[in-house]
Structure formats: C-alpha cells, structure tokens
Amino acid sequence: MDLAAQRKVIFSRIADLRYEGSGTGLSRRSSLLGQPDGGNLNSQPPREWYNVANETGQTGRLVANAFQEIAPVLHRHGVDMVFADVQGANAPRLPPKEKVFPDFVLHSPTGEVRLVGEMKTSWTTDLDNLWSRPERKFLAQVYRYMDDYGTLYGCACTYEEAVFLKRTGPRTFQVSPVIKHSTPSVGNPIKPSLRECFFAMTAHVTQDQNWRYSGARVGRALTRWG
Secondary structure (H helix, E strand, O other), X not given: OOHHHHHHHHXXXXXXXXXXXXXXXXXXXXXXXXXXXXOOOXXXXXXXXXXXXXXXXXXXXXXXXXXXXXXXXXXXXXXXXXXXXXXXXXXOOOOOOXXXXXXXXXXXXXXXEEEEEEEOOOOOOOOOOOOOHHHHXXXXXXXXXXXXXOEOEEEEEOOOXXXXXXXXXXXXXXXXXXXXXXXXXXXXXXXXXXXXXXXXXHHHHHXXXXXXXOOOOOHHHHHHOX
C-alpha cells in the first residue's frame, strides 16, 4: 500500500487499521506479530489494582501498559522510533527560553519529534464529548504542541480513551474516532485495541516522509479556540 492510501485509511476510519499492510514489511494482521516479550498487541490493557489519582499516574499507566508492550514488537520489525519523555527529544522550532512540554512524544533515533501526546485524567475529560469547552481546550493544547514541535501528528489521551490527530493546514486538524483502552482486538466487526492503534501510528510516521509541518508557526492563537 502506498503512503497516500495508507494515510487515507488511518485518518478516515481508524478501525480498518488492523487489516492494512505497510511499506516496511509489517505483518498484514497484527495478530501475526506473535507474542513478544511483555505481552501482545491484541489484548486490552490488564486490570490494575493501584489507585491512580492524578495526571502523572495516568501517564505512567499508558507507558507501562501500552508503550512498553509495543516497543519489543516495533524492535522485531526494525522500526526504531521511540516513545519517550519530551526532554530527550529535539525542538528546533522553539525559542531557546520557551518551555513547552507535552506529556510524551514519539521521536526518531536522532531526536526528531514525529508525534506529540498529552494526557488528562479520565474523571475530568470525556473525549466522547468533543463539543464541550473543556475537551475543545484539551485538543487545542495538543494542536499547540504539534505546532511548536513542527509535526503533523498528535494524540490526546486519558488512558481510558484516546484520539489521534493530524494537521492538514495552519488551523485545520483531523480527529480520529475515540479509541477505548478496554477494547480488545476484534476481527468482525473490525475494532483495534489501543496498543494496535499506537503501533499503527508509529509504523505510519516511520514511513511518512512528509511528517513535518513546514508552514509558519501559529503559536498561542491555537489555544484560544476553546
């Protein structure tokens, strides 16, 4: 599948991702990836017993139950992108003294930020209700990070829910359907797990040579949308 067709699949109907191939030789179905160390992509994150009560804790859950599970699968297929704290990446578009820190990023081995992500707590944010003011402000915050780091791709996440974002113009963005953390991978009707979606996005930004937003930086005006 060429990149244009793959982008159409990812940002038109994310539920189709599980059955789409890729230009890097990734398996046509993620169920064929096997069971790498740390679990598999098809299952939903495990039940947890620790009581998380803040945004930092939510980020820790995502790292432990999604990113750590995805990493060995990516490694097996030669995908060298890394989910990481933003302080370990490069931000060439930012003024030297400006501190803009998304909660997590996906970056290349050379530190290029390909995707930015922001977390909110699930008890204060409902991504199923994107028309409400708090949720619009949340998305605007991610848009600002995408603008600051010069990437077309972003993610807004509460751990319980996630949406993936793509920039299509100075002030226009596409938003995926909401992905639930508790959704297991299902073949019919097609429903990907949260892990599968992060895996597919990583594979996509690895292949997409046009991942960088080359337009002028909009800046704070993006956060006034809410």
